[in-house]
Amino acid sequence: MRSLSRILALASQLWPLYVAVVTGAVLNAATGLGVPFVIKAATDEVVAALTGTGGSVTTVVWLAVGLLGLDIAHTVIGNLGGYAGDLMAVRLRSILSRRYFEKLLRLPQDYFDNQLTGTIISRLQRSITETTTFLNSFANNFLPLLITVGAALVIIASYSPWLALLLVAIYPVFTWLTMLTSRRWQVLEGQKNTAFDIAGGRFAEVVGQIRVVKSFGSQQRELDHFTGQYDTTVAITRVQSAFWHRMDVLRGIALNVIFFGIYVIIFTTTVQGAFTIGVMVLLIQLVTMARAPVTMMSYLVDSAQRAITGSTDYLAVMDEVEEPSPPADAGGSVPGQAAVPAQATVPAQAAVRAQAGQPLLEFRQASFGYGTGEDVLREVSFTVARGERVALVGESGGGKTTLTSLLLGLYPLRAGTLLVDGRDIADLPVESLRSLVGIVFQDPSLFSGTIRENLAYGRPDAGEAEIIDAARRAHAHGFIIGLPGGYDAEIGERGVKLSGGQKQRIAIARALLKDAPILVLDEATSSLDSKAERLVQEGLDELMSDRTTLIIAHRLATIAGVDRIVTLADGRVDEIGTPAELATTGGIYAELLALQGSRAGRKSLRRFEIVG
Ligand SMILES: Nc1ncnc2c1ncn2[C@@H]1O[C@H](COP(=O)(O)OP(=O)(O)OP(=O)(O)O)[C@@H](O)[C@H]1O
Numbered sequence: 092m093r094s095l096s097r098i099l100a101l102a103s104q105l106w107p108l109y110v111a112v113v114t115g116a117v118l119n120a121a122t123g124l125g126v127p128f129v130i131k132a133a134t135d136e137v138v139a140a141l142t143g144t145g146g147s148v149t150t151v152v153w154l155a156v157g158l159l160g161l162d163i164a165h166t167v168i169g170n171l172g173g174y175a176g177d178l179m180a181v182r183l184r185s186i187l188s189r190r191y192f193e194k195l196l197r198l199p200q201d202y203f204d205n206q207l208t209g210t211i212i213s214r215l216q217r218s219i220t221e222t223t224t225f226l227n228s229f230a231n232n233f234l235p236l237l238i239t240v241g242a243a244l245v246i247i248a249s250y251s252p253w254l255a256l257l258l259v260a261i262y263p264v265f266t267w268l269t270m271l272t273s274r275r276w277q278v279l280e281g282q283k284n285t286a287f288d289i290a291g292g293r294f295a296e297v298v299g300q301i302r303v304v305k306s307f308g309s310q311q312r313e314l315d316h317f318t319g320q321y322d323t324t325v326a327i328t329r330v331q332s333a334f335w336h337r338m339d340v341l342r343g344i345a346l347n348v349i350f351f352g353i354y355v356i357i358f359t360t361t362v363q364g365a366f367t368i369g370v371m372v373l374l375i376q377l378v379t380m381a382r383a384p385v386t387m388m389s390y391l392v393d394s395a396q397r398a399i400t401g402s403t404d405y406l407a408v409m410d411e412v413e414e415p416s417p418p419a420d421a422g423g424s425v426p427g428q429a430a431v432p433a434q435a436t437v438p439a440q441a442a443v444r445a446q447a448g449q450p451l452l453e454f455r456q457a458s459f460g461y462g463t464g465e466d467v468l469r470e471v472s473f474t475v476a477r478g479e480r481v482a483l484v485g486e487s488g489g490g491k492t493t494l495t496s497l498l499l500g501l502y503p504l505r506a507g508t509l510l511v512d513g514r515d516i517a518d519l520p521v522e523s524l525r526s527l528v529g530i531v532f533q534d535p536s537l538f539s540g541t542i543r544e545n546l547a548y549g550r551p552d553a554g555e556a557e558i559i560d561a562a563r564r565a566h567a568h569g570f571i572i573g574l575p576g577g578y579d580a581e582i583g584e585r586g587v588k589l590s591g592g593q594k595q596r597i598a599i600a601r602a603l604l605k606d607a608p609i610l611v612l613d614e615a616t617s618s619l620d621s622k623a624e625r626l627v628q629e630g631l632d633e634l635m636s637d638r639t640t641l642i643i644a645h646r647l648a649t650i651a652g653v654d655r656i657v658t659l660a661d662g663r664v665d666e667i668g669t670p671a672e673l674a675t676t677g678g679i680y681a682e683l684l685a686l687q688g689s690r691a692g693r694k695s696l697r698r699f700e701i702v703g
C-alpha cells in the first residue's frame with residue numbers, strides 16, 4: 092500500500108482531480124443511501140393504507156418522484172465522478188510513463204547492458220497499466236462503495252447495534268482470510284511476470300533482428316522458447332488460481348453463515364414487533380448494500396495486489412542509481428559553458444580552443460572493466476593534443492571502443508583519471524562532456540524516420556544548407572538525392588532500408604553536423620569500398636585539420652595520415668609514436684603493416700580481424 096501512496100504522491104499535481112474523485116464518491120454514496128429511506132417511507136405508507144391507519148396515494152406518488160430525483164442525481168453524479176476518475180487515471184498514466192522514460196534516460200549505460208529492451212518495455216507496460224487500472228476502478232467503483240458501506244453501517248447501528256456488530260465483524264475476518272492467500276499469490280504473480288518479461292524481451296529482440304532469425308532458420312526455436320515462457324505462466328496460473336478459488340470458497344461460506352445470522356435477527360425482531368415492515372425493508376436494503384464490497388473484495392484484493400506488485404516494480408526502477416553527474420555549479424563545467432545543453436557546442440568549442448598549452452585529452456593510468464569482470468583496460472596513459480589526430484590500433488576486443496565509451500562518460504573508471512581540457516571527467520557534468528565529443532559509432536545506430544531527421548539528430552535546429560553541407564562532406568549527398576524522397580526518405584527501423592556503407596555515411600554526416608571539438612571515429616568507414624572511403628576520407632581530412640580526432644580503424648590505409656598512433660595489447664598501451672616511427676619498431680603496427688602489405692601474410696592472420 093505504501094508503494095501506491097508513493098505513486099499518488101509522485102503525481103501530486105493531480106490533487107484537484109483527487110478532490111473531485113473523492114467528492115464525487117461522497118455525493119454518489121449520499122444519493123445512493125437516500126433510496127432505501129424513501130422506500131422505507133413508501134413501505135410504511137403502503138402498510139398504513141392497507142391496515143386502514145392512514146396513508147395516501149398522493150404521498151406515495153410524491154415518494155416515487157423523490158426516488159426518481161435521487162436516481163437521476165445518482166446517475167449524473169456517478170458519471171461526473173467517473174469522468175474525473177478516467178481523467179485522473181490517464182493523466183497519472185502519462186505522468187508515470189514520462190517519469191519512467193526520463194528516469195531511464197538518466198540511468199547509466201551499465202543498466203542497459205544488463206537488460207533486454209523488450210523487458211524494459213513490458214515492465215513499463217505492466218506496472219503502469221496495473222497501477223492506473225486499479226486506481227481508476229478504485230476511484231470509480233470501490234471508493235463510492237466503501238463510503239456507502241461506512242454510512243450504511245452507522246445507520247444500521249442506530250436501529251440494531253448487534254446487527255451492525257455482526258456486519259462489521261465480516262470485514263476484518265474476510266480481509267484476514269484474503270491476506271492469508273495473498274502472500275503466496277504475490278510470489279506466484281512475481282514468477283509469472285518474470286516469465287512474461289523474458290518472453291517480451293526476446294520477442295522484441297527477435298522482431299528487431301528478424302533477418303538473422305530467418306537466415307539461421309531459427310523461427311521454430313524462437314517460437315518454442317517464447318511458447319515455453321507462456322506455458323510456464325499457464326502452469327503457474329493453474330496453481331495460483333486453484334489456490335485462490337479454494338480460499339474464496341472458504342471465505343464465501345464464512346460470509347454466508349454470517350448473513351444467515353443477520354437475516355435471522357432482522358426477521359425475528361420484525362415478527363416480535365420491534366421493527367416496522369418499513370424498517371425491515373430498509374435494513375434488508377442496507378445489509379445488501381454492505382454485502383456488495385465483501386463479494387467484490389476478492390476482485391478488489393486481486394487488483395490491488397497486481398497494482399502493488401506493479402507499483403513496486405515501477406518504484407524499483409525509479410530508485411535505481413542514476414548516472415553520476417556533479418551539479419553544474421560545482422566548478423565542474425567547461426569554462427564558458429556552464430550547464431550548456433548538448434546542442435550548444437559552439438561556445439564549448441571556443442572555450443576549449445581558447446586554452447592552449449595542455450593536452451585536450453589525457454588518460455592517466457586509467458583502468459577499467461565491465462561490471463565485476465576483469466580489467467579490459469589496464470593503466471592506460473596517453474595524451475592527445477589540441478588539433479592532433481591520434482589513431483588507436485589493437486586486436487579485436489582489445490578495448491578500443493571501450494576507450495571511446497569512457498571518453499563519453501558512459502562508465503566510470505576503476506582507477507586512474509581521464510582529463511578533458513585539464514579537468515577530471517569525474518567532476519564534469521556528463522552533458523557538458525558529451526557536448527564536446529562528436530562520435531561515429533562502430534555500429535551506425537540510426538533511428539527510424541527520415542534521413543534529414545537522422546542527420547540533424549545532434550542539432551535539431553540545423554538549417555538546410557548545413558545539413559546538405561555535412562552530407563556532401565560525408566559523401567552521402569549523392570546517394571541521398573537518388574533515394575525516392577531524397578532527404579525526406581524514410582529509412583526504417585535503425586536504418587534497415589540503407590546499405591551498411593550508406594548508414595555509415597549518414598552517421599559520419601550526423602557527427603560532422605554536431606561540430607564538436609573532439610571527433611571520434613570508431614571504424615567509421617569500415618563498410619565503404621576503397622573508392623568511397625577515399626572520398627569520405629577527403630571530407631574528413633578537411634574537417635580533422637582543425638579538430639582533435641581519435642580514429643580507430645583496422646584498415647591501416649585509413650590511418651596512414653594521422654599524427655600519432657597508440658597501440659594497445661592486453662589492455663595496456665604498447666607503443667606510442669608516429670606512423671613512420673612505429674613502422675620500424677617491430678611492434679603491433681609494424682606487424683599489421685607487414686600482414687596487410689602482403690597477401691601471403693593474410694593466411695596467418697588470426698589474431699587480428701582485418702577488413703582489407
Ligand atoms: N557492455 C559490455 N559489457 C561487458 N563486456 C564488454 C562490453 N562491451 C565490450 N565488452 C568486452 O570488453 C572487451 C573490449 O571490447 P571493445 O569493444 O572495447 O573492443 P574493441 O577493441 O573495440 O574491439 P573491435 O576492434 O572488435 O571493435 C571485449 O573483451 C568485450 O567482450
Ligand SMILES: [Mg+2]
Pocket residue numbers: 491492493533613
Ligand atoms: Mg570496437
